[in-house]
Amino acid sequence: DQQVKQNSPSLSVQEGRISILNCDYTNSMFDYFLWYKKYPAEGPTFLISISSIKDKNEDGRFTVFLNKSAKHLSLHIVPSQPGDSAVYFCAASGGGSNYKLTFGKGTLLTVNP
Amino acid sequence: KAGVTQTPRYLIKTRGQQVTLSCSPISGHRSVSWYQQTPGQGLQFLFEYFSETQRNKGNFPGRFSGRQFSNSRSEMNVSTLELGDSALYLCASSLNQLLYGYTFGSGTRLTVV
Numbered sequence: 001d002q003q004v005k006q007n008s009p010s011l012s013v014q015e016g017r018i019s020i021l022n023c024d025y026t027n028s029m030f031d032y033f034l035w036y037k038k039y040p041a042e043g044p045t046f047l048i049s050i051s052s053i054k055d056k057n058e059d060g061r062f063t064v065f066l067n068k069s070a071k072h073l074s075l076h077i078v079p080s081q082p083g084d085s086a087v088y089f090c091a092a093s094g095g096g097s098n099y100k101l102t103f104g105k106g107t108l109l110t111v112n113p
Numbered sequence: 114k115a116g117v118t119q120t121p122r123y124l125i126k127t128r129g130q131q132v133t134l135s136c137s138p139i140s141g142h143r144s145v146s147w148y149q150q151t152p153g154q155g156l157q158f159l160f161e162y163f164s165e166t167q168r169n170k171g172n173f174p175g176r177f178s179g180r181q182f183s184n185s186r187s188e189m190n191v192s193t194l195e196l197g198d199s200a201l202y203l204c205a206s207s208l209n210q211l212l213y214g215y216t217f218g219s220g221t222r223l224t225v226v
Binding site: 034036041042043044045046047049089091093099100101102103104105106 | 117146148155156157158161163168169203205210214217220
């Protein structure tokens with residue numbers, strides 16, 4: 001049972017345009033959500049997080065939106081740069097004393113020059 | 114500052130053998146988690162340690178075990194290796210995983226033949 005789903009295995013965008021990566025979850029106990037970026041042969045790198053008490057969090061070119069009623073979150077990257085090309089993972093946590101992260105299977109973003 | 118260090122980077126073992134992987138977290142980080150990454154299952158949580166105590170455990174068989182030392186360094190052990198244990202094993206440490214996310218190491222690539 002996949003509790004965190006990234007339904008698009010890949011996404012291709014032009015440099016300078018917006019990249020939108022989507023993530024859906026099924027467990028209503030999740031109350032913290034994180035996005036990670038992963039390059040080949042490296043571990044995932046933390047990008048941005050959002051608590052369930054918020055609906056938006058912004059950090060530079062990265063913005064995460066959370067729609068709790070739809071159990072959906074998205075990561076917007078504006079403007080997209082070729083260096084953003086990587087696999088992006090959405091992750092969720094139950095919070096409290098549960099520090100386990102449940103990851104989606106990732107979306108490969110390719111930003112074309 | 115030094116990142117999360119995992120050793121060894123690559124390992125080839127035979128079915129039935131056992132293996133120990135090592136992780137040195139970022140100085141000051143007391144939480145250490147382990148994840149298994151495979152192409153089919155994505156990133157899956159193994160366990161999390163905090164101050165030498167296992168705080169959370171994923172759904173893996175008892176052949177997978179871990180421990181954390183007083184200096185926060187952690188090891189994970191897999192006994193009676195199976196072909197399906199071939200994966201990238203990632204260690205991550207954090208000061209506060211929900212606020213700052215985990216910092217992942219580059220992983221240990223285990224191949225079981």
